[in-house]
Amino acid sequence: MSDVTILRADRWLDVEAGVVRSPAVIAIDGNQIVGVNPTEFARAATEIDLGDVTLLPGLMDMELNMLIGGPGGPDGLPDPMHGVKDSPVYRTLRGAVNCHTTLMAGFTTVRNLGLMVYTAGFLLDVDLARAVDQGWFPGPRIIPAGHAITPTGGHLDPTMFQGLAPGIMPQSVEQGIANGVPEVRKAVRYQIKYGVKVIKISASGGVMSFSSGAGCQQYSDEELDAIVDEAHRAGLRVAAHAHGDAGIRACIRAGVDCIEHGSMASDETVDLMAETGTFLVGTCALADHMAIDRIHPVLQKKAAEIFPQARRMLGKAIEAGVKIACGSDAPAIPHGSQADELIAMVDRGMTPMQALQAATVTSAELIERENDLGRLHPGYLADIIAVPGDPSADIKVTKDVRFVMKDGHIYKGA
DSSP: OOOOEEEEEEEEEETTEEEEEEEEEEEEEEEEEEEEOOOOOTTOOOOOOOSSSEEEOOOEEEETTSSSTTSSSGOOOOTTTTHHOOOOHHHHHHHHHHHHHHHHEEEEEEOOOOOOOEEEEEEEEEEHHHHHHHSSSOOOEOOOOOBBOOOSSSSSOGGGGGTTTSSSSOOOOOGBOOHHHHHHHHHHHHHHHTTOEEEEEOOHHHHHHHOOOOBBBOSSSSHHHHHHHHHTTOOOOEEEEOOOOHHHHHHHTTTTTTEEOTTTTOOHHHHHHHHHEEEEEEEEHHHHOOOOGGOHHHHHHHHHHHHHHHHHHHHHHHHHHHHOOOOOOBSSSSSSSSSSHHHHHHHHTTTHHHHHHHHHHHHHHHHTTTSSSSSSOOTTTTOHHHHHHHTTOOOOGSSSOOOEEEEEEEEEOO
16 A cells, blocks of 8 residues: 555635635645645555545644543543552553543544542653554553642642542652642652653642632742743643632743633633733533532532633633633543533634634644644644534534544544
8 A cells, every 4th residue: 555645525624724625635645744635646645535524633632631531430430439449550551441532532632631640650641642652552642741740738639539538549749749849840850750741730729629729829929930940941831720810820920831721710810811822721511511410519519619600711711812722621521522622612602613723723832733733734744534514614513523544544434
């Protein structure tokens, strides 16, 4: 078989221009797109006609955790006691399954944004990314964060999700539990030493843990400054879990690159995000689909308070022109259902095209891969999916992915 493949379809999505074009003829050589509707073809090309579908760049999910949820839990959701029941080996095997599920849903690039479980110091997502890259099993391209960095008792302190007693599942600086400037610097350096590509921190309380109130700032300004300094000197970006307005503003002052959630951001803070170019990953779909009835009443109360605020905030962020990338927070919604995040963004005020851009060009910019990912364009990697109908008119068709190609290799369809 030739290394050159010609993909034909009725339509293709030009995300940069924001239009759907017809017809679609895309030439791929190895793992790279070499032509879009070219006038000449290589003689020894393999041709694949997909028919009445629209070709899109591979979608991206900027907030998920492959090591939690999926097989072994109720309806693909995490077992409530997974933190103390699952070994690092079992967890990694689960991650391999979730990788396959996510790729088949059309998401070819993801950020695994912060381990928050006991791993004996091993960075499981770094190894998962390495195994996918080496072709051991199908999965998306993974940008790993290693362990989320959080203060003792912070939202991403894993003992806080079930309110565990002292001495159960002890953590260390290497696993992200860090207090004070020297410890947070050490925690960042440890993640970098073992191969992370982004740093994840907990800057405010959360909804699904028994930590402080969701709006409370958890790291001091001095600690945030130190974290960002360490990461940026190593050329890595920082993503911050932050619901509360004070924590979000502190992150922006410190130079954090991306806010995850941002639920309680004031109008002034939303405007500040737009002004500074700080990215926002709104994780909208979890408010629509999370099984709230299964969680503790204390957490149900927090969700009832925070989720409506998050819905209003995202609408304001859209209007203000904040850079919004796509992130599902899976397994808060099950792995493989990430297209629900695009639907939720449209429900909150985005056009379908804006949601598609959030999951392609904006996400590519967030991970500094805008020169080879997120577009169907010569010179870009051949990450291509196909959906029926016109996703710029009906975003829900992204739940029906008919074809998946990543790095020029076909994993589904054809």
